[in-house]
Structure formats: structure tokens, C-alpha cells
Amino acid sequence: MATQDNPPLSPAPLDRIDEAILDVLRHDGRITYEKLSTLVHLTPRPCLERVRKLERRGVIRGYGALIDLKVISPGLSLLVMVALSNQSGRAAQKAFEACIKACPQVFGCQLISGTFDYSLRMRCRDMEHYRVLSETWLNNSELHIDKLVAHPELADVKSGVGF
Incomplete structure (x- = not known):
């Protein structure tokens, strides 16, 4: 051990x-x-x-299989950076991770270092769908989200395979 x-x-x-x-x-x-x-x-x-x-x-x-999400689910791909509040603690981290794991619009989530705590890859029908979803997260006091910054995907220049 x-x-x-x-x-x-x-x-x-x-x-x-x-x-x-x-x-x-x-x-x-x-x-x-x-x-x-x-x-x-x-x-x-x-x-x-x-x-x-x-x-x-x-x-x-x-x-x-590598699935082309644009073919089966037309809409908007986003990279979303998430910062939890400084006082959030491990319980908030666990609550946030459980929420993200249960969210079908999120297909990738990494715990990262730096200004933000998490990087999410998401697929939403449109910006209104993303706005409603992100407001739901921001209004959930158990998640202790301090900031969400969304970056819509404009083009797929290179897709990673196997990493």
C-alpha cells in the first residue's frame, strides 16, 4: 500500500x-x-x-466509437470554465461533481488548476438552453459556483483521439 x-x-x-x-x-x-x-x-x-x-x-x-455530436444533436458546443467560491470546501466540490455527472449536456469535465476550478465540455440546443441551465447551477446554493465563463465552439480544428 x-x-x-x-x-x-x-x-x-x-x-x-x-x-x-x-x-x-x-x-x-x-x-x-x-x-x-x-x-x-x-x-x-x-x-x-x-x-x-x-x-x-x-x-x-x-x-x-467516435460520435459526431453535430450529426445526432444539432446545437451549440461550449467550453465552460467554472470557479467555485474560495470558502466552498470539499462538500461543495462533491456536490458540484455529482451535479455535473448527472447532467446529460455535459460530456467532459476536468478538475484544473489556476483561476478556474473546472473545465466543462457541453452541448446545448442553443444559447437560451445554456442560459437556463447555467442559471439553475448558479442559483443552487449547494454548488457554491462563483463564476461561469462560456466559450462557444466555432470550429473543430483537431479532435483528440485516445487521450
């Missing part, structure tokens, strides 16, 4: 083949093991064993 005197062990480093496997899977998670093994210069069996090992170690957390 990790303690202050006994820090957790650092994860085993990845070798060039593991990195090559991750690079290919990051861009094509549906690739066959046959094709993957060819691209990383291994035979299929050792390639499969390496992928399974990366999964067991938690390096590969899962596989999924």
Missing part, C-alpha cells in the same frame, strides 16, 4: 513496440490483430499478448 514513506511504484515503461501498438489502436481500435501485427512487425500471437497485457495494466482502458 502506498504511503508518504512508501510511494506507489511507477508503472513499467513502454517499449517501442508497445508505443507502436498504442499509436495504431489510438487511430483504429477496430483493426484486426492480423493487420496490427503486420504494422508493428510482430506475429499475431505475441501482438495479441501485448495488447492484452496493456489492457490488464490499464494502459488501454477500453474501446469505443
Whole structure:
């Protein structure tokens, strides 16, 4: 067990083949093991064993589909910066995080450092929808929100895959 005197062990480093496997899977998670093994210069069996090992170690957390939200849900994408009040404490943080996890319009939330405490990625029907939702949050005294700053997404220049 990790303690202050006994820090957790650092994860085993990845070798060039593991990195090559991750690079290919990051861009094509549906690739066959046959094709993957060819691209990383291994035979299929050792390639499969390496992928399974990366999964067991938690390096590969899962596989999924990249969904174009604009196609299934036309509307407005926003990056929203959130600052909680300085005196809010851990209870307010937990309440805020629970509220955000339950909100279907929020599809990404990161705890960050700096002027703001959280960065949210959201999708709303329009600005009025966002205004009503944000007012609901601001009026909820349990959340202790000090400030919300919304940045509408104008264009998708580069979408992250696998990180």
C-alpha cells in the first residue's frame, strides 16, 4: 500500500513496440490483430499478448466509437470554465461533481488548476438552453459556483483521439 514513506511504484515503461501498438489502436481500435501485427512487425500471437497485457495494466482502458455530436444533436458546443467560491470546501466540490455527472449536456469535465476550478465540455440546443441551465447551477446554493465563463465552439480544428 502506498504511503508518504512508501510511494506507489511507477508503472513499467513502454517499449517501442508497445508505443507502436498504442499509436495504431489510438487511430483504429477496430483493426484486426492480423493487420496490427503486420504494422508493428510482430506475429499475431505475441501482438495479441501485448495488447492484452496493456489492457490488464490499464494502459488501454477500453474501446469505443467516435460520435459526431453535430450529426445526432444539432446545437451549440461550449467550453465552460467554472470557479467555485474560495470558502466552498470539499462538500461543495462533491456536490458540484455529482451535479455535473448527472447532467446529460455535459460530456467532459476536468478538475484544473489556476483561476478556474473546472473545465466543462457541453452541448446545448442553443444559447437560451445554456442560459437556463447555467442559471439553475448558479442559483443552487449547494454548488457554491462563483463564476461561469462560456466559450462557444466555432470550429473543430483537431479532435483528440485516445487521450
